[in-house]
Amino acid sequence: MAQAKYFELSDARREGFFNISEAAEASGVSAKMIRHYEETGLVPKAGRTVAGYRIYRDADVHVLRFIRRSRDLGFTMKEIGGLLGLWQDKRRASADVKKLAAKHMADLDARIAELQGMRRTLEHLVHCCHGDGRPDCPILDDLAGAGRA
Amino acid sequence: MAQAKYFELSDARREGFFNISEAAEASGVSAKMIRHYEETGLVPKAGRTVAGYRIYRDADVHVLRFIRRSRDLGFTMKEIGGLLGLWQDKRRASADVKKLAAKHMADLDARIAELQGMRRTLEHLVHCCHGDGRPDCPILDDLAGAGRA
DNA sequence: GTCCACCTTCCCACCGTGGGAAGGTCAAGC
DNA sequence: GCTTGACCTTCCCACGGTGGGAAGGTGGAC
Numbered sequence: 069m070a071q072a073k074y075f076e077l078s079d080a081r082r083e084g085f086f087n088i089s090e091a092a093e094a095s096g097v098s099a100k101m102i103r104h105y106e107e108t109g110l111v112p113k114a115g116r117t118v119a120g121y122r123i124y125r126d127a128d129v130h131v132l133r134f135i136r137r138s139r140d141l142g143f144t145m146k147e148i149g150g151l152l153g154l155w156q157d158k159r160r161a162s163a164d165v166k167k168l169a170a171k172h173m174a175d176l177d178a179r180i181a182e183l184q185g186m187r188r189t190l191e192h193l194v195h196c197c198h199g200d201g202r203p204d205c206p207i208l209d210d211l212a213g214a215g216r217a
Numbered sequence: 218m219a220q221a222k223y224f225e226l227s228d229a230r231r232e233g234f235f236n237i238s239e240a241a242e243a244s245g246v247s248a249k250m251i252r253h254y255e256e257t258g259l260v261p262k263a264g265r266t267v268a269g270y271r272i273y274r275d276a277d278v279h280v281l282r283f284i285r286r287s288r289d290l291g292f293t294m295k296e297i298g299g300l301l302g303l304w305q306d307k308r309r310a311s312a313d314v315k316k317l318a319a320k321h322m323a324d325l326d327a328r329i330a331e332l333q334g335m336r337r338t339l340e341h342l343v344h345c346c347h348g349d350g351r352p353d354c355p356i357l358d359d360l361a362g363a364g365r366a
Numbered sequence: 367g368t369c370c371a372c373c374t375t376c377c378c379a380c381c382g383t384g385g386g387a388a389g390g391t392c393a394a395g396c
Numbered sequence: 397g398c399t400t401g402a403c404c405t406t407c408c409c410a411c412g413g414t415g416g417g418a419a420g421g422t423g424g425a426c
Contacts, residue, residue, distance in 0.1 A: 089372070099373090100415065119422055121373055130361065137360045142335040145412070155357045165356050166348035169339055176336045180329055186291040187325045190318055199315035207314050208304045211286045212279065238403070248404090249384065268391055270404055294381070 085115075085123040095132035102132060110135070110149055143172055234264075234272040244281035251281060259284070259298055292321055 092099040102122075105111045111131055114122035124132075134155065138148045150168055154160045196206040230236075241248040251271075254260045260280055263271035273281075283304065287297045299317055303309045345355040 134360050141339055142332065151357070151360065155361060158352060160352045161350045162346050162352060162354035163348045163350065165354045166343055166346045169343050169356050173336060173339050173343060176332050176339070180332045180336065183291065183325050183329045187322060187329065190290055190322050190325070194315055194318050194322060197311055197315045199312045201310045201312065203307060203309045203311060205311035205314045207318050211283050211300060212304060
């Protein structure tokens with residue numbers, strides 16, 4: 069990632085590097101997750117100081133922010149790997165990006181529809197339940213017997 | 218769960234018990250998950266034959282179906298634990314069930330809104346991307362720079 | 367020199383589900 | 397009887413993402 073070799077931390081700072089918590093702060097990705105992304109290969113290994121501290125440049129933080137934004141849009145790690153590849157490939161076809169995004173949109177639609185289905189059923193049940201001190205409850209009755217009662 | 222002790226499997230069947238795969242089939246919960254629910258204490262420990270095979274009665278299958286149905290409505294394991302408790306408590310107040318269900322509905326609403334927010338943003342981006350062989354792509358531009366460009 | 371904040375690695379947890387290995391058991395066919 | 401294949405058991409590992417925390421090393425300020 070940083071491609072830098074074996075600075076003292078103070079030197080690294082002078083050269084414009086961040087340590088991991090600064091990179092986390094600037095990118096919105098937690099230090100924990102930055103390490104995790106490195107470990108899983110989503111981002112290349114960070115440069116290190118002589119003492120073994122990870123150091124990051126602006127460009128690295130930029131990558132992390134890209135990941136953060138992608139997560140915010142609900143892309144999976146795998147998809148983000150693909151997006152990063154496309155982002156860094158200057159000869160990419162925008163159609164490839166669009167395709168990936170459209171696929172993800174379809175996934176979101178499916179998930180939304182699923183949740184809305186649950187919500188509708190639940191709304192009906194909640195509506196039917198008088199919700200007082202008595203024990204009889206159509207919600208439980210449905211859970212207990214739906215599809216065969 | 219089954220409260221039965223140490224049958225031979227053939228005896229158990231005559232007494233109306235199911236083995237785990239029959240219970241799975243009848244309840245819609247996989248054998249794998251039945252064991253898992255037992256291990257986590259969501260359902261009581263099943264009875265066993267002398268050979269150690271789990272055996273289930275109709276009532277046990279009924280419980281499993283309750284769980285399955287609850288999962289289908291998106292309840293978490295924890296919530297299902299609560300629902301099971303209420304279901305089996307004949308002196309429950311239906312208000313308690315309604316409250317749990319209403320809370321879950323609110324959770325669903327929040328999740329749906331979140332996904333719809335993602336979807337809206339994504340739709341806009343996909344719409345803006347010409348999606349041809351050229352590399353320039355507003356989707357990647359947004360992921361790379363949103364919030365500071 | 368001391369102190370505290372930060373860094374490192376490592377392991378564990380969540381939730382829900384599935385895969386698969388290694389070994390025991392049941393029932394059917396011969 | 398014995399073999400065969402389907403099933404059972406327990407155990408561990410994986411996924412996606414994120415967090416908690418322990419144990420030990422460092423950086424920098426006073």
